[in-house]
Amino acid sequence: MYGGVSEPVTMLATPIRIEYEFTAGLAQSRYLKGIAEGRFLGQRCPKCEKVYVPPRGSCPTDGVPTTDEVVLGNNGIVTTYCVVNVPFQGQSIEIPYICAQILLDGANIAFMGLIQEIPTAEIRMGMRVEAVWVDKKELGPTMASVKYFRPSGEPDAAYETFSEYL
Amino acid sequence: MAQRTAVIGVGQTYHKAKREDVSIAGLVREAAVRALEDAQMDWSDIDAVVIGKAPDMFEGVVMPELYLAPALGAVGKPMIRVHTAGSVGGSTALVAAHLVSSGTHERVLTVAFEKQSDSDAMWALSIPQPFSAPLLAGAGGYFAPIIRAYMRRSGAPDHIGILVAVKDRKQALKNPYAHLHIEDISFEMVRDSIMLWDPVRYLETCPSSDGAAAMVLASESVADSASASYPPAWIHGMAMRSEPTMFAGRDQVNPRAARECAADVYDQAGITEPRREIDVAEVYVPFSWYEPMWLESLGFAAEGEGWKLTDSGATALDGGDIPWNCSGGVLSTNPIGASGMLRFLEAAMQVRGQAGDHQVETVRRALGQAYGGGSQFFAMWVLGADKP
Amino acid sequence: MAAAGGGRPVRPVAVVSFAQSKMMRREELRNDVEVLQPVIVDVFEKIGLSKDDMGFVCSGSCDYLVGAPFSFVQALDAVGAWPPMRESHVEMDGAFALYEAWTQLQEDDIDTALVFSFGRSSISELGRVLTLQLDPYYMAPLWPDPVALAALQARALIDAGTYGEADFAEVAARSRRDARNNPNAQVTGDKTAQELLGDDYVVAPLRRHALPPITDGATAIILAAGDRARDLCERPAWITGMDHRIETHALGARDLTISPTTRRAAVGAGLLPGGGEGSGTGGVSDDGVSVDVAELHAPFAPQELILRDALGLGDAVVVNPSGGALAANGVMVAGLVRIGEAASRIMDATAQTALAHATSGPCLQQNLVCALAAEPAGGRR
Numbered sequence: 001m002y003g004g005v006s007e008p009v010t011m012l013a014t015p016i017r018i019e020y021e022f023t024a025g026l027a028q029s030r031y032l033k034g035i036a037e038g039r040f041l042g043q044r045c046p047k048c049e050k051v052y053v054p055p056r057g058s059c060p061t062d063g064v065p066t067t068d069e070v071v072l073g074n075n076g077i078v079t080t081y082c083v084v085n086v087p088f089q090g091q092s093i094e095i096p097y098i099c100a101q102i103l104l105d106g107a108n109i110a111f112m113g114l115i116q117e118i119p120t121a122e123i124r125m126g127m128r129v130e131a132v133w134v135d136k137k138e139l140g141p142t143m144a145s146v147k148y149f150r151p152s153g154e155p156d157a158a159y160e161t162f163s164e165y166l
Numbered sequence: 167m168a169q170r171t172a173v174i175g176v177g178q179t180y181h182k183a184k185r186e187d188v189s190i191a192g193l194v195r196e197a198a199v200r201a202l203e204d205a206q207m208d209w210s211d212i213d214a215v216v217i218g219k220a221p222d223m224f225e226g227v228v229m230p231e232l233y234l235a236p237a238l239g240a241v242g243k244p245m246i247r248v249h250t251a252g253s254v255g256g257s258t259a260l261v262a263a264h265l266v267s268s269g270t271h272e273r274v275l276t277v278a279f280e281k282q283s284d285s286d287a288m289w290a291l292s293i294p295q296p297f298s299a300p301l302l303a304g305a306g307g308y309f310a311p312i313i314r315a316y317m318r319r320s321g322a323p324d325h326i327g328i329l330v331a332v333k334d335r336k337q338a339l340k341n342p343y344a345h346l347h348i349e350d351i352s353f354e355m356v357r358d359s360i361m362l363w364d365p366v367r368y369l370e371t372c373p374s375s376d377g378a379a380a381m382v383l384a385s386e387s388v389a390d391s392a393s394a395s396y397p398p399a400w401i402h403g404m405a406m407r408s409e410p411t412m413f414a415g416r417d418q419v420n421p422r423a424a425r426e427c428a429a430d431v432y433d434q435a436g437i438t439e440p441r442r443e444i445d446v447a448e449v450y451v452p453f454s455w456y457e458p459m460w461l462e463s464l465g466f467a468a469e470g471e472g473w474k475l476t477d478s479g480a481t482a483l484d485g486g487d488i489p490w491n492c493s494g495g496v497l498s499t500n501p502i503g504a505s506g507m508l509r510f511l512e513a514a515m516q517v518r519g520q521a522g523d524h525q526v527e528t529v530r531r532a533l534g535q536a537y538g539g540g541s542q543f544f545a546m547w548v549l550g551a552d553k554p
Numbered sequence: 555m556a557a558a559g560g561g562r563p564v565r566p567v568a569v570v571s572f573a574q575s576k577m578m579r580r581e582e583l584r585n586d587v588e589v590l591q592p593v594i595v596d597v598f599e600k601i602g603l604s605k606d607d608m609g610f611v612c613s614g615s616c617d618y619l620v621g622a623p624f625s626f627v628q629a630l631d632a633v634g635a636w637p638p639m640r641e642s643h644v645e646m647d648g649a650f651a652l653y654e655a656w657t658q659l660q661e662d663d664i665d666t667a668l669v670f671s672f673g674r675s676s677i678s679e680l681g682r683v684l685t686l687q688l689d690p691y692y693m694a695p696l697w698p699d700p701v702a703l704a705a706l707q708a709r710a711l712i713d714a715g716t717y718g719e720a721d722f723a724e725v726a727a728r729s730r731r732d733a734r735n736n737p738n739a740q741v742t743g744d745k746t747a748q749e750l751l752g753d754d755y756v757v758a759p760l761r762r763h764a765l766p767p768i769t770d771g772a773t774a775i776i777l778a779a780g781d782r783a784r785d786l787c788e789r790p791a792w793i794t795g796m797d798h799r800i801e802t803h804a805l806g807a808r809d810l811t812i813s814p815t816t817r818r819a820a821v822g823a824g825l826l827p828g829g830g831e832g833s834g835t836g837g838v839s840d841d842g843v844s845v846d847v848a849e850l851h852a853p854f855a856p857q858e859l860i861l862r863d864a865l866g867l868g869d870a871v872v873v874n875p876s877g878g879a880l881a882a883n884g885v886m887v888a889g890l891v892r893i894g895e896a897a898s899r900i901m902d903a904t905a906q907t908a909l910a911h912a913t914s915g916p917c918l919q920q921n922l923v924c925a926l927a928a929e930p931a932g933g934r935r
Contacts, residue, residue, distance in 0.1 A: 010186060014695050016226055016686070020621035020678045022296050025585030032297060050414035056631055057588045060410035063605055063634025065591065080318075082310030083364035099307055099363075108414035120364075125318060143297060159318075164415060166315035168661045189691060221623035222645065227694075228618045228686040229645060232915040236802045242818065245800045245920070246654065249617075249645040251624050257642055261654060268660035290623055408611075408641035410634075411627060423638035539627055543641075 027057035027066065032141035034071075038133055042107050044068040050108035076104035076149075077157045078127045079165045083120045098123050102149055103165050110165055117150035126162065128154035168267040170553060172389040172398035173514040174382050175205025181345040181377035181499045184283035190225060191237035194279050197378035198238055201275065204520075205382040206393045209239030212382070213271035217278070218248035218258025219503030220538075223290035224282040238277060250408075252450070252538025254278065255379065255506025256545030259534075260404050262383050263547070267401070272385040278507035279378035287374045287502070306371060306453065308540060310363035313455040316419045317365065322458060322473035324365070330454035331356045331370045331497060333482050338494025340483075340523035345375040345499040370454040370497075377501035379508045386553070396518035402531070402554045403434030404547040411540040418541060424463045427544040431533075432465070435548040440533070441466045441475075444548070446489050446516045446526040447533040448509040452496045457481065461490075464535065483524060492516070492524040506536030510547055517549045566930035567659045568783040568790030569901070572894035573597035574773040577740040577882035580676040581770040586620060590672045590772040591632040597668070597774040601786045605633050608776075609664025611641040612655045614648035614671035616886050618683045629672060640664070647671065648773060648890030649851075649912030649922050655777055656796055665782040672772035673886040680768060680885065687915060689803060700916065701765060704854040705757040707810040707917045712759060714811045717859050719759055723747035725855040726763040726880055733877025740882040741767045764855040766883035773884070773891050791897035791908070794931040797822025798922035800915070810917050813864040819923035820865055824931070825909060842866025845925075846905035849892035851912045853879045860918065861911060875899065889913065893924050900928050 024032060027043060031054045034041030043055030043066035051070050052059070059066050081100035098115035100123070115123060116132075130152040139145050177200025179185070185193055194217075202208065215238050217231050227233060231247040234240075248258040255278040262276035282290070288304050316322070335351040338344040348355075351369075359369040389398040407427035410416070428440075437443045449464070451457045458472035466488060467475045475481060481490040491497075493512040496505050513534035515521040535546045573596035581589055598604055605611075611633060615626045626643045635641060644651050648671025655667035681699035688694040711717050727750055730743035745763075753761035776786075783790040799815035799822070801808055820826045825843045843865045850873060852858035858873065867873065874880075876895040879888045889912025896910035907927045914920040 012691055012695065014226070014690065016682075018618075018621075018679050018682050022621065022677065023581070023583070023585045023674075024297050025588050026583055027588070028297055028585070029583075048414070052414065056628075057585070058591050058631040059634065060413040060631045061634050061636035063591070063594065063632060080311040080315045082307060082314060082366070083361070084307055085360065085364065086304065086306065086362045096364075099311070101311055109412060125314070163319075166319065166417075166419060168663070221617050222686075223617065223623050225690070226686065227690045228616065228683060229914070231646075231800075232687050232919055233689045233803050235800045235919075236804075240800055241802045242799055242815070244798050246650055247645050248642065249626070250643050251627065261642065264654075264658050264661070268657045270657045270660065293622055295622055406640050406642060407638040408630065408635050409638040410630060410636060413636065421638075426638050539624065542627070542635075 025057055027055040030069065031055050035143065035145050036139050036141040038136070038139055040072040040104055042070040042072050044070055051106060052109055053104060053107045053111060070106060072107055073105040075128060075130045075152050076102045077162050078115065078123065078125060078129055079103050079110050079162050080125055081115065081123055096120050102129060103162060114148040115150065116148040124156065126156040126159060128152045128157060169269055170386040171263050171266040171401045172384055173549065174384045174389050174392045174394045174398050175201045175207065176381050176511045176514055177201030177204055178343050178379045178508065178511060179377045180343055181375045181501060183345065183373065183375060185281065185376040190227065190230065190281050191234055193281050193376065194234060194277050194378045195237050197380040198275060198277055201380035201382050204395055206395065207382060212239060212243065212273050212275045214244040214265055214274050215240040216246050216248065216258055216262040216265065216274060216276045218254040218507070219279055220249065220251065220254055221290055223285060223293065224280055224287060224502065225284045238275065250538060250543050252502060253506050253536040253543040253545045254538060255504050255508060256510055256534065256536025257406055259381060259507055259510045260406055260545055260547065263401055263404055266383050266385050272388050274383045275380065276383060277378060277380040278504040280501035280503035281376045282374055282502060283376050306363040306366055309453055310366045312418045313453060314365055316455065316459050319419060320470045320473055326458055326473045326476055327370045327454040328353055328356045329476055330451065330457040334451070334491050334495045334497040337483050337492050337524055338498035341493045344494040346373055366453050372452040372496045372500040375499050375501045377499060377504050379504045379511050381511055381514065396520045397551065399514040399517040399549040400553050402548045402550045403431040405430035406545045408543050411542050419459060420463050420469070421541050423542060424537065424544050427546055428464050431546045431548055437548065440464060441488050444488070444531050444533050445529040446492060447535070448493060448512040449490055449535045450496055450506060450509055450537050451491060452500065454497060457490060460535070483526065489526050492521065492526060506545060509536050510534035513549050517551050564931055565660050565662065565779055566792055567656055567777050567779045568792040569775055569893065569897035570778045570783050570787040570790050571597045571600045571776040572898055573600065574738050574891055574894060575771045576738050577769050577771040577884060579740060579768060581674055586672050586674060587628055587632050589770065590629055590670065593772045593774050594632050594670065597776055601776065603776065608666050608668045609640065610655055610658055610667040611639055612651040612667065612669050613643050614646050614651040614886050614890065615673060616645055618686060619673045619675065619678065619885055621678055633668070647886050647912050647914055649893055650798065652775060652890060652893060653796055653798060653922060656793060659777060659779050665779050667777045668774065669777065669890065670772065670774035671886050671890050673884055674770035675768045675885050676770050701757050701760065703805065703916045705760045706805070708759050708854070708856040710810045711856050711860065717856065719751065720747060721859060722764045722855040723750040725858045726750055729874055729877050729880040732875055733881035736876045736881065739877045740769055742881065760854065766853040766879050769882050769884040771882065771884035771887050773887050773894060775890065775894050787901065789901050789903060789928060791900035791926045792930040793924060794927050795822070795824035795925040796923065798920065800920040803919065805917060811860065813860050813918050813921060816861055816864040816911060816921040816923060819921050823923045823925040825923065825925050842868050843909060845871060845907040845909045847872045847875060847896060847899045847908040849874055849876060849878065849896040849910045851879055851889045851892045853883050855880060857918055889922065896926050900926055
């Protein structure tokens, strides 16, 4: 009926593979080198003086290079969070897991991080956390060097101290 | 001085999880043909085509306007493809509107679509980038912490998100084009659905849909002499604003770009009290908690009070004085590239009186709002039954 | 520019500043934002303005080129979108972003606009990326890459009897020689056409010299309207008209030896009298565009010949003094650079009138023409 084909073709699957060589860029390279040494490096914008981590090479509000390097601590505050319970392709962490915005001491912007070593029901805004790194010999210029963050045991930060970061 | 511009035809597809019955060209044509029929126009009447959609990874076709030109009657005409993340459906309509208001063209066809079942939407949204931690689980993973921050800031009770989900899903039952028609939707059903990204539940989340939307925009002289089935919906105001995704001190719950965009649109339209002066709104609410958040951001409620407006039933088609998302909204239909345009289109339908079972009585002014990215790109318009 | 029946006067808008990165084969150290940022700084510094002075910002880029969805979002960091700005983006060459900005400047609520585009072709398999532009059902699965398609077009041109490989080589030789005067050009050379004909074929009948380079780069332009343009720049490059048109997609349904949409766009831009489609092959039409300089976006050498014919460019027109796309071909960038280079010839007083052309899609499927002059539109429509 269709020239030898019994049914009309309604779907065409085309595998597509493209390889990319990503460039971390100058700012992120410095940051990753710091990670490889087991520390968080931020960059301060010369105009607004805010400290960005991870540094982005350009201050998002001023459009100027952020060049002043700032060594940040290992501890910070959970400003807000969610508990991820949805499976998806490429996921490497077991659900449910806590995804939090973490404001490192000394930084002016929070970044996304994984929280472990705490039951998901106990996570709260304002909780103080500390970074858990891989073993020293496994450290490398990759975000995988930071395994996750866990409660540091310090008392929670008062809401007023971080509410402007929400 | 900008020229008067009106919507004189609208069309959309029947939105579904997978439109396996059409190719990408077939999908956009379905919406475009309906819009042309509604405008009582032919392909040859159109001067230019403006198409918009979200990342090309959703279909695996790079710059699809090239492939779609013949399908949309654009051969020999100007054609532009807009991409502004989730707000793209809205900004596409605005780019098209400016082609008319600037006097460049008189009749512009604008189309927005996504056939995201062709690829993998979750993958397309968060393609793993080297050097970053593979943490995010879709858009919900990004917005849920912001929602939690709103809940904390406003002191809103937990059930507000559920109310919005029930309302929008009930209203979708009156929209034959909507993707999700959950006949027995109830408060309990939403409350008991699985928590995806605490505090956001499965039924408080938008679906992934295949679909397209289209409109015909025209100049005043064309609109005045058009023989379309319904009267024109006149643009009283339109605006776009963007701000960075992340910066120190950013208010992610109520972004300044959102407030300034609304202020600009209201200023153009001469609106000072949105709740009183706007009769119906179609607002981009992909996670139910965004209704109370946008109610505040768009000036329908004071800061911290948006949830009270929702709680009171004011935003329901049934009995509310400021119905929001009578079409079922993004919660019921979400082809990402088209969702913004569907908000703009549904606002036009309300003004023109063609919204059928989900029509609000006596609409003189309607608001359409779209947002995208990390709550950073905003596109809005106010339409009116009278000329501005 | 002709509003179909609009009859509304065109508000004079000009290019007042243009900046570009040094086009390179491969940017090793910096990412897209870091390549773009100095270009943005430069385009502002030239006229003493900042982002806060811009009424509208519009950019062009391609996610698949960058390898990430929403890639234009990060690029905004190079500008600093704060306070919130009126901003938009097209997933097209920056030339089309400039068109969008130009149309919006026709309304008098804004006086200035920043337009930019960027892309690093070196990071991906560019041929595969561009092949994905093709019809996903019938063409893309055959994986014909852009060089192969351009070769088909070149073969059609040869078979039509109008041009041969020697002509392609002449275009390439001239372009790369002229590129020596362009400090931002990537590929320069001093070989003659005869010497170039000794190159091996890459895909016959195209030899290496007829192909564009792989380029990493970024560019930016500032537009200003009316008196604002006169305040900012001594010799603004006024846009006297601009138009763009797209052809059908299936290559078999097109005559690849002509570019009717380039001609149609030139008509729309007021550079040619209205009516009539392409001039066909075999010679210059009586109706030819008369400008001092033409910057044509022809990534493949044979395409320059097709475009010259479509526009009816006589020998007096200086074509691609910058070296054109054969000297640097930033995908998403080269079209906007053509506008910048043409505008620069007006701004530096080497030309009174100029034309810039940009293309998109396989074998010149979509074409934009921008008419520029040292005086705002007075003459043609």
